[in-house]
Amino acid sequence: xxxxxxxxxxxxxxxxxxxxxxxxxxxxxxxxxxxxxxxxxxxxxxxxxxxxxxxxxxxxxxxxxxxxxxxxxxxxxxxxxxxxxxxxxxxxxxxxxxxxxxxxxxxxxxxxxxxxxxxx
Amino acid sequence: xxxxxxxxxxxxxxxxxxxxxxxxxxxxxxxxxxxxxxxxxxxxxxxxxxxxxxxxxxxxxxxxxxxxxxxxxxxxxxxxxxxxxxxxxxxxxxxxxxxxxxxxxxxxxxxxxxxxxxxxxxxxxxxxxxxxxxxxxxxxxxxxxxxxxxxxxxxxxxxxxxxxxxxxxxxxxxxxxxxxxxxxxxxxxxxxxxxxxxxxxxxxxxxxxxxxxxxxxxxxxxxxxxxxxxxxxxxxxxxxxxxxxxxxxxxxxxxxxxxxxxxxxxxxxxxxxxxxxxxxxxxxxxxxxxxxxxxxxxxxxxxxxxxxxxxxxxxxxxxxxxxxxxxxxxxxxxxxxxxxxxxxxxxxxxxxxxxxxxxxxxxxxxxxxxxxxxxxx
Numbered sequence: 251x252x253x254x255x256x257x258x259x260x261x262x263x264x265x266x267x268x269x270x271x272x273x274x275x276x277x278x279x280x281x282x283x284x285x286x287x288x289x290x291x292x293x294x295x296x297x298x299x300x301x302x303x304x305x306x307x308x309x310x311x312x313x314x315x316x317x318x319x320x321x322x323x324x325x326x327x328x329x330x331x332x333x334x335x336x337x338x339x340x341x342x343x344x345x346x347x348x349x350x351x352x353x354x355x356x357x358x359x360x361x362x363x364x365x366x367x368x369x370x
Numbered sequence: 371x372x373x374x375x376x377x378x379x380x381x382x383x384x385x386x387x388x389x390x391x392x393x394x395x396x397x398x399x400x401x402x403x404x405x406x407x408x409x410x411x412x413x414x415x416x417x418x419x420x421x422x423x424x425x426x427x428x429x430x431x432x433x434x435x436x437x438x439x440x441x442x443x444x445x446x447x448x449x450x451x452x453x454x455x456x457x458x459x460x461x462x463x464x465x466x467x468x469x470x471x472x473x474x475x476x477x478x479x480x481x482x483x484x485x486x487x488x489x490x491x492x493x494x495x496x497x498x499x500x501x502x503x504x505x506x507x508x509x510x511x512x513x514x515x516x517x518x519x520x521x522x523x524x525x526x527x528x529x530x531x532x533x534x535x536x537x538x539x540x541x542x543x544x545x546x547x548x549x550x551x552x553x554x555x556x557x558x559x560x561x562x563x564x565x566x567x568x569x570x571x572x573x574x575x576x577x578x579x580x581x582x583x584x585x586x587x588x589x590x591x592x593x594x595x596x597x598x599x600x601x602x603x604x605x606x607x608x609x610x611x612x613x614x615x616x617x618x619x620x621x622x623x624x625x626x627x628x629x630x631x632x633x634x635x636x637x638x639x640x641x642x643x644x645x646x647x648x649x650x651x652x653x654x655x656x657x658x659x660x661x662x663x664x665x666x667x668x669x670x671x672x673x674x675x676x677x678x679x680x681x682x683x684x685x686x687x688x689x690x691x692x693x694x695x696x697x698x699x700x701x702x703x704x705x706x707x708x709x710x711x712x713x714x715x716x717x718x719x720x721x722x723x724x725x726x727x728x729x730x731x732x733x734x735x736x737x738x739x740x741x742x743x744x745x746x747x
Contacts, residue, residue: 282408284672285704305672308401
């Protein structure tokens with residue numbers, strides 16, 4: 251199940267774990283990425299709080315946790331090659347995986363069609 | 371984009387080229403083109419980049435007396451540089467100072483024979499014009515020229531511009547010359563803001579697009595946005611007014627004493643006589659307490675403007691601040707500039723920058739970060 255937030259993040263849920271990344275639109279807006287910072291495995295994330303940082307040449311942008319839960323995995327390949335987040339943000343450039351406190355937390359988020367229509 | 375943003379004469383061209391436009395100093399400006407900031411930056415260092423800098427102010431000073439020396443002498447009361455000694459066809463870097471020696475703006479002064487032309491920062495041009503009018507109206511006519519300004523920068527700039535006007539190849543760094551280009555009389559200066567060889571080309575607004583198209587028709591020339599302009603100038607160790615220098619910094623601590631020549635210093639034939647002179651000449655004699663430095667990180671995280679600097683990883687009060695910072699595409703590493711106490715400003719000194727609550731090690735680095743390519747000989 252693929253869901254999108256109005257902060258331009260995507261979540262793909264399998265069971266009670268969701269993979270989180272930034273959308274293609276967000277990556278295009280940020281431009282060339284040169285550095286990313288991800289939460290630690292085991293960290294508790296609270297919805298709405300800064301969870302990761304993506305930095306372009308010009309600026310640093312916080313990526314907020316779209317849901318609450320515990321980080322189970324981070325994308326080490328993206329840490330080593332931040333450009334991959336920019337070039338394939340909804341694929342190889344995923345950021346982290348989170349065990350959802352509440353698996354129904356994604357229910358209120360946009361599906362692909364709704365996000366496509368969401369004003370950007 | 372604010373709908374009242376001013377447009378440069380190249381606005382339609384930027385849109386055709388697919389630029390992402392952002393508001394900057396009241397103008398809609400291209401921050402990057404489809405190639406993206408990294409490629410634009412590296413292209414400029416490798417070949418040639420074309421920048422629209424028409425938002426900058428071009429202020430012409432024409433002497434009422436007919437004698438340019440009268441304007442030069444008057445301008446020396448505002449700028450601590452040698453304007454009287456500026457030869458026709460040459461330009462100099464200068465600083466507009468306030469009474470405390472703070473930097474109101476930095477600019478270029480070109481000697482055009484019968485007039486002086488000042489090129490000032492976009493964000494300051496209204497204030498600079500008002501300031502010049504307040505001090506110089508009796509001496510000269512002051513006009514903000516309705517002209518575009520294009521910068522062609524990079525090791526391929528000479529060849530690209532010389533294909534349109536062969537005589538530019540003979541120009542040296544900081545030469546200024548009237549050149550026939552794109553069917554009009556252009557004023558070409560061999561200077562720029564990237565650390566590379568290159569030219570800044572002033573043309574009447576109506577000719578700007580034709581000139582830009584003629585330059586972009588060259589296979590070596592790509593359009594470059596403000597994003598890469600900033601990363602290029604940062605790697606070149608060049609100050610951005612409003613960030614690295616402002617009314618809270620003086621030329622000595624900013625490392626810009628070189629712009630104050632002996633003739634305006636203690637013992638010089640025209641010593642002092644500019645705003646803040648006593649304080650600045652004292653600072654030249656005694657040395658500043660803090661100074662602008664280059665900084666590199668040990669890790670991969672960029673350190674941005676505003677980050678406080680500390681002597682120790684764990685404790686203490688901030689001893690300085692980062693004033694410009696980001697990623698240097700040519701170095702493939704973060705780069706920054708900031709101010710530190712002179713005792714901690716030697717290259718190799720380790721300090722710490724606070725970023726998102728953590729203190730990251732940084733090492734003082736000489737400036738520029740990349741060697742400059744100016745054509746001096």
